[in-house]
Amino acid sequence: MTTKIVKIDGEHLDFQAIEEAATLLKQGGLVAFPTETVYGIGANALNEASVKRIYEAKGRPSDNPLIVHIAHLDDVYKYASEVSEVSLRLMNKFWPGPLTLIFNKKATISKFITGGLETVAIRLPSNNIARAIIEAAGLPIAAPSANRSGKPSPTRAKHVIEDLDGRVDMIIDGGKAQIGLESTVLDVSSGMPILLRPGSVTKEMLEQEIGQVQVDPTLMGEHEKIVPKSPGMKYKHYAPKGKLTVIYGDENLVRNKINELVREKEVAGVKVAVIATYEDEQMYQCENIIVIGSKNNRTEIAANLFKVLRMMDEQAIEFIYTKAFSEKDIGMATMNRLLKAAGNQKICL
Incomplete structure (x- = not known):
């Protein structure tokens, strides 16, 4: 496969390139693009064959859930079976931005992208390029980090090229990722909200908005025996060769x-x-x-x-x-x- 590499300025969007990326996604292709956290590798979240290509390109275990990225806050109602008052407060405060929320899913979301679970992770990114591509595609986009599984996440297009050139249809170079760490993941699917992956939306920031947040006990320790409800929980991640x-x-x-x-x-x-x-x-x-x-x-x-x-x-x-x-x-x-x-x-x- 020949990977097309396109440079886009996030402040002055090239809408022809955006439309080309969106068309590839609608046709079942894979497009790597920048977000405010790290670069992601995107596919149509409603197309199992496309999502399967993500797992193949990354060499990622299929029991590791993927995050579904949306273009508008109201899109969450298409894929989440229940949106609580707590969830709404968080979305209104932190979306668009680096916070992923885990909801109970609707049947429209295949278990293939949720690691076999009845929950789905959803995020509304703030990066202009990411938002424009998702909106132009008119689809929810499953997009884990755009690296080979286990390697450090990519914060620059050159990292994506090193890992995925020849494995994806297009790589969009949108410059350096602003935050450099993946999104915070918070489980709001039942009872007390549980922090599954820390990020730039900190526990303190979450608690200031909604009160007490539990912390998953695996965050800073052993993690091999759990069923992952969020990306990055179970396997060795982000690792250099040394x-x-x-x-x-x-x-x-x-x-x-x-x-x-x-x-x-x-x-x-x-x-x-x-x-x-x-x-x-x-x-x-x-x-x-x-x-x-x-x-x-x-x-x-x-x-x-x-x-x-x-x-x-x-x-x-x-x-x-x-x-x-x-x-x-x-x-x-x-x-x-x-x-x-x-x-x-x-x-x-």
């Missing part, structure tokens, strides 16, 4: 431990790297140090995480060490992704 380890503890102890581990690997002739902030870059004794941002800017660290993990692959790093970052606000999402990328491999000092 072995990643996260170190928790007192700053001085962590620094000393990382330097010790680095020395061991360098003596063994193994290529090793450290993920550091601007403030602690000079504390590490390692040839390969990649700065992720300022420790005082959790949004910056979140936005750079997947880019940094992909840089590790570009440099053929075999072992990667990083301290644990703050879990406050969006830091919870950063650490969720980091631990999943590490396969929960961590050292607590």
